[in-house]
Every structure is written in C-alpha cells, then in structure tokens.
Amino acid sequence: MLKQTPYILFSDGKGNIFEDTSMHVTGRSGWDAYPIDPEEWIELPDGGNLYELPGRRGIGIDAASGEMALCDKGWAVAAFIPPAHTGFYLAAYETMPDAPTLPLFCYTAVGWLDGKFYVPATRIEADIRQECAGFDAKQVKQGVKQLTAAYPHNRLVQHLAENCALTYECPAARNYFMGRWECPIPSSPACNANCVGCISFQPEEESIVSTQDRLRFKPTAAEIVEYTVPHLETAPFPIVSFGQGCEGEPLLMWETIRESIIEIRKHTPKGSININTNGSKPDAVRALCEAGLNSIRVSLNSAQEKYYTPYYRPNNYTFDDIVESLKVVREFNGWSSINYFVFPGMTDTEEEYEALRKLIKETKLNMIQWRNFNIDPDWYLGRLGITDPGQCMGIKQLQEAIHEEFPDVKFGYFNPPMERIKGDYMADFAH
Secondary structure, three states: OOOOOOEEEEEOOOOOEEEEEEEEEOEEEOOEEEOOOHHHEEEOOOOOEEEEEOOEEEEEEEOOOOOEEEEOOOEEEEEEOOOOEEEOOEEOEEEOOOOOOOOOOOOEOOEEEOOEEEEEEEEOOOOOOOOHHHOOHHHHHHHHHHHHHHOOOOHHHHHHHHHHHHHOOOHHHHHHHOOOOEEEEOOOOOOOOOOOOOOOOOOOOOOOOOOOOOOOOOOOHHHHHHHHHHHHHHOOOOEEEEOOOOOOOHHHHHHHHHHHHHHHHHHOOOOEEEEEEOOOOHHHHHHHHHHOOOEEEEEEOOOOHHHHHHHHOOOOOOHHHHHHHHHHHHHOOOEEEEEEEEOOOOOOEHHHHHHHHHHHHHHOOOEEEEEEOOOOHHHHHHHOOOOOOOOEOOHHHHHHHHHHHOOOOEEEOOOOOHHHHHOOOOHHHOO
16 A cells, blocks of 8 residues: 555656656546545556646646645646556546547556556456566567468458557457467457447547457358367467457357357367357347357446447447347356446446446346446547536445445456356466
8 A cells, every 4th residue: 555645747748757746646537536545556567558648737636735736737647557457547637628539548547656657446357368578579470470371361360460460469369379368250340339439430520530440351150260260279268259349240240150159169169159249139149159159248338228328329229138138148057248348437426336236136247347448538428418427436446345245246357268167267367
C-alpha cells in the first residue's frame, strides 16, 4: 500500500512527460473526479504505456490546500494497462472546446511516486498468455515463415500472419505463430451490430478511425480445419476461438462454423472450441453446441438493455437474444463468459450491479472477463446521452460484492482452456 497518493503527470505535447509535485493525481468515475484510495494503486505493469491527451487538462488535488484544481502546465496523461489487468478509475481531466476525440484505447488514471509510475488497478487474471515479456519477435517471424509455407493457399493463415501478427501485433495471432495456447479464427467479414466503438469498422463521417482493418473474405470450413487441427493436437493448453476483434459477427457464418467444428472433432478430441460473439442468434448457438462447441464469450458494455442497445445498435436482434444464447450454452454444460467492458462510473452503479446480479442468476454464468473499455470517455457518455449515471460503489467494491455473492463465478481476462474449465482453475497458470 502506498504511503501517499502519487503525483499528477502532464505532457508537453512533444512526447515528453513530467510529474508535477505540487499536485496529487485524481481518478475519474462517470463525469466526476475523485481522490483515489492508497490501497487501489499498483505499479504500472510491464507492457503498459502512457498517452498524452491533447486538448485536456489533468484534474489534481493541490498538495498544499487539498483543493481540486487543473494542472495547466501541459496536456493530461493516461495509462494503457496491459491485458490481465482491470482499471478502477479513468484519467481525470477537463476537456477544452476544440479537443479531438481520443482513439479507441483505454485511458486509466496514472501517477508518479518515488521513481515509479502507478495506476489504480488490479491483476484480475493469473494467466500469462499475453504478457509482454513472453513474446519473442524472432520466434513469431520464424513461426510466420514456417506456417505460411506449410499452408500456402490458406487465406486465414496469410491474414493472421500479414495483418494480425506482423502489422497489428495481435497477441492471439502472435501466440498462434509461437505454437501455443489460444488460436484465433476470424470468420466473418459482415456484422449485425453497429457498435459505437467498433475497432474494425467506423463510418467515414466519424471523428475516430478503427484501429485495424476488418477481414474481407468468407473463409471456408476446409481453410479453418486445415490449420486449427494441428494447433489443437500440438499446442499446450490449446483453444481455438471463432470471433476476433478484426472481423464482424461470427454467428453470421454459423453454418460454416458448424461444419468446421464437426470436421475438427473427426480429427482430434483435444482442446477447447470457443466462440467470441455478440450472442445475437441463440438458434445458431444451439446448432453449434450440438456440433461440439465448448465455450462462448459474449461481449457486453452493460447488463442493462437501455445502455446495451444504443451502444451496439443491433440489426434484427435484441438484448433478450444474448441472454438466451448464454442460457443455451449452459444447457449443454458448456462454459459461458461475458466480455464485460468496464467503465468506472457506469459499470459500478447500483443499477448496473443489480442488472449484473440478475444476469448471473438467470444464465448461470461461469465467468466474467473484466475488460477495460477502449473508448473516449466523454464521447461514449455523450453518444449514449448519459448526464448522471447515478450512485457508484467503485469497481473494486463491485468486484468484491459479486465475488462474495457468487463465489463460483470466475474472474479473468481470457478464455480458459479445457484444463482450467475441468480442473483446478488457477493452478496451471500460477506465476
């Protein structure tokens, strides 16, 4: 636990970051800034980055007077915290009138103390699969060379190599080329949602750009089976996952996916077959479970329909369909997770807490993946028309309350392999 709150940081607009020891950093929840409990700070984990926030002045607490004030020495600064960690507070700042919309990253509060950067966050997951230090660029390139040569006509392997692993440095794709853990299967160029913060497609009139280009072809079952069976056969703790950030909605390709699952299981009983999805088609989910799907992860910005719908802007499906999809997987004794976008000041309101409790009970949920929400906070709240989110309990307190009431619901950041689903959940991936 820290003896005191870290000092606020500011940027000179040229890529240089400084601390201001006359002010302590604050954290943002909803629209407001708050002091942060010394217990909530951890050292910025390896793989974390700092961002300057142009057109924004950081909100701090004056060390002498104890009053909140703006740091006017430069632009505000936020941290990107790496996978496996969940932030408790956003960076607190005041936005100037001409400030640009921030790109689609997470913006966690960050401060400086005794020569180190600190963030209010927790390690929510012991799994090391996306640890910065665990990636070897040479090994990834070697894997790309070998596997693209092994599958010269496989468009998916080429896509995962050229775009995902080498251009965007996607951790899942890099792991595939290092021959381990979770192997991604991008499956659909189309989508049936129009998410405000979509990372693979943004309309031209938007003020932000998508962080990566979307898949542009429909893979065949033969292409999927060709590279996933060897992965399941040889990788440690193997998973293959339909549905990735670089594509549309995989359930729109459910017939191809069903064919792939049936074919994969003819060749190997090993590993886990997962789908990352918006859960929009419960009948398709049922067909996939009948074919041998082992787990599902459904993405949600909120357990409340009134916030879900204006963010996802769904075509031809409703919030009830998502709930039904989660139930279907449990009916088949499959593993169900939600990919829960954490937004301090929204995720931890009393109303959201009650909605999450209801969802867990109703669906018999296995796991919550507490994912940092990659979005400009002002833009998100503005787009959803939220002026007063309501009374908040704090992200840390929310997690404690859920854990206490539902001790069997696992907390994490990644899809678990079969070994973890069936056995001692943490032992295999302990530090």
